[in-house]
Amino acid sequence: MKKNVNSIAASAAPSSPAAFADVAVASIPMHARPLVTVDVVIWTVLPRPHATGFELQVLLVRRPALEGEPFPHAWALPGGFVNIDQDESLLACAVRKLQDKTGLQTHHLEQLGSWGNAHRDPRGWSATHVYMALIPAPEAVDASAQWHTLAQVADTPLAFDHRELLDAALSRLRSKVEYTSLPAFLLPEPFTLPQLQQVYEAVLGRELDKSAFRKRMLDSDFLQESGPIEGTGPRKPMSYHIRNRTHPTIFPRTFRASEGGG
Amino acid sequence: MKKNVNSIAASAAPSSPAAFADVAVASIPMHARPLVTVDVVIWTVLPRPHATGFELQVLLVRRPALEGEPFPHAWALPGGFVNIDQDESLLACAVRKLQDKTGLQTHHLEQLGSWGNAHRDPRGWSATHVYMALIPAPEAVDASAQWHTLAQVADTPLAFDHRELLDAALSRLRSKVEYTSLPAFLLPEPFTLPQLQQVYEAVLGRELDKSAFRKRMLDSDFLQESGPIEGTGPRKPMSYHIRNRTHPTIFPRTFRASEGGG
DNA sequence: ATAATAGTGTCTTTGAGACAATATTGA
DNA sequence: TCAATATTGTCTCAAAGACACTATTAT
Known part of the structure; x- marks a missing residue:
């Protein structure tokens, strides 16, 4: 007969003193905790x-x-x-x-x-x-x-x-960056689209097409215009705020969907 | 001055006996463990x-x-x-x-x-x-x-x-089913494409287009033909095995990408 | 032949990629 | 005007959706 998984603990030989919980309850495991x-x-x-x-x-x-x-x-x-x-x-x-x-x-x-x-x-x-x-x-x-x-x-x-752990975090970050607006959370607001694209590129470690990038960002409507701002060149770029900081926006496709990647 | 996070524990008032680890080490927290x-x-x-x-x-x-x-x-x-x-x-x-x-x-x-x-x-x-x-x-x-x-x-x-926890699992399952071959792991092998589509539909709770479904499954090449098999009707469907059980296949787009969904 | 299920073909749509063209502004 | 950056437009392409059509087989 199989033991119930929740009482396996109680049947194991105690390997350390039992009195390490404030309340003594029968179902609490007798062995040391992680x-x-x-x-x-x-x-x-x-x-x-x-x-x-x-x-x-x-x-x-x-x-x-x-x-x-x-x-x-x-x-x-x-x-x-x-x-x-x-x-x-x-x-x-x-x-x-x-x-x-x-x-x-x-x-x-x-x-x-x-x-x-x-x-x-x-x-x-x-x-x-x-x-x-x-x-x-x-x-x-x-x-x-x-x-x-x-x-x-x-x-x-x-x-x-x-x-x-760091490798796993980088992997998760890069994976999410392919189809969400997460990188926007790495910039102080307001920011410009060229800046945001540079952040995407920094995280992904590769360059992105400007036109496709802008279409994706603006079509998804997660940004709110915040007036022209000083950029890195003579022409003043538009700046943007994030409409909803509580959740990142999810785009309908990944970048480079045709090349596969998880 | 800020404390180092790893020694915060040592500075907290002990709320239970200290000797609950096999080895006494200075840096182990003195309070009860979860x-x-x-x-x-x-x-x-x-x-x-x-x-x-x-x-x-x-x-x-x-x-x-x-x-x-x-x-x-x-x-x-x-x-x-x-x-x-x-x-x-x-x-x-x-x-x-x-x-x-x-x-x-x-x-x-x-x-x-x-x-x-x-x-x-x-x-x-x-x-x-x-x-x-x-x-x-x-x-x-x-x-x-x-x-x-x-x-x-x-x-x-x-x-x-x-x-x-269950809600979170269902949410994760449904989300992954939109863009991976995960539902194939729910069926005994070999299985047919109509069966697999029924599993997708059971998990997602909505119907899928047969043609688009079959194109996606067969184009991604994660299935291996395994001969005709008895189906639920007069015509015998082809059966398939999963080529690689260690990882699900990731499809380039989600179903209904245009409707957004996370 | 018919019914029922399996499987294919065609056209449309969406959104990304490539890349050229245009707009703005300081020097 | 020119240089440098910002922004837009056009064409192509991949893959999904809609839906009609063909194929197979037991009865």
Whole structure:
């Protein structure tokens, strides 16, 4: 006869003291619980130095070098343990970490997924909940944090499995950029269509056709005109605001649909 | 001065005994850890009784009615606590639960995301990692489990926040069905194109154009002919196998791209 | 032959890609 | 006027939608 999955725990041999919950309830597992953390992949774009266009950047923090801390001094994604006394939910925990590092509150934040196994943290079985944030570059970031380009991060060892988490975030970002207005969340408003196209190109790592790009953006009606603005050349471009910041717009096709790509 | 997020835990007031990890490490949080569970949304299709076509079904299990168990006797998604002695990873835990309930091992299983907050489980702060499986209807399922149609589940109270998890899974499933070959994983092989179209229609809840459907399926080349087979009418339809079961095929456009939909 | 299901062909539509042409404005 | 950027227009193409048409086979 099969056991009910919810009581398997109770039949396992206790491997550590049982009294680690505030309330003793029969159905709570007797064995040790995983470590639970939240990590946030924070993206922005910064102007490319000595050149035109933008460059995609990710925010990393230095791991502390204290006794017992794994990966001392290594670069890592901002994150840390869920504090069940302080954090009402996983999302609230991610919002708190974003706020801690960037001072920003109300920007695009979505969950990427969770990674959990016995080996990713030397301190024990650990599960992390990964969120991805898209923000306009803030004036300053926390002293422990620093923006990194993809080229820089490729040359940098990262703590834990954060390389894998970052790769997954980049993959998700690029995939969504093919058919949504997400990159608009990386720019301060108002912005121009040439700027927005440069952001798309920075994220995708390839150039886009100007005419097709403008048709897509304007036809989908997610932008609101905000008057001419100073551009990078003599002719003043139109500037735009995002009509609805709560959700990105979904376009009916991907770029380069004919070449396939997920 | 801002605290490092990874040591916030150490500065919080301990609310329960500290010695609940096998190894005492300075950087491990002193407060209680969340409960960690895995839930699996298992989808299949079954022939519609007294009618043509298929109906989408989700597998639910009865909650135990033991002392201290929340939501006694309610229907719930299959799942339970992660056992760090038994489960190497979250995915392995989901595979185990799928195997327990259906006897199936090697089918499409993807992570949906995680849900965690202070209130979803009366036993304490809890985070669940939700997976979604697509399987051909098995001969039999575990005695505690039962298939439910969407109509049935709409009339059924579900344990915890499982209604929300199920809604998210349905939403993800429908969204992916618009542009991938995922529904093929719901049928036993070999199957016919009319059958596959009926599955698409069952999941999407609307009819599709036969000609456009067949063009899409055959042009994308993810099916391999497997000889004529007995169909539901006098003319014998061609049957097909899936060329590559490891990944669904991604189509270049969604169905009804012009109507937008996410 | 007929009915019922399986499968194909043709025309239209939508929206992207290529790329040329036009518009604006400071120097 | 010229250079540099911004914006628009035209033609092509891929793939979906509508819907009519042909093919196969048990009765």
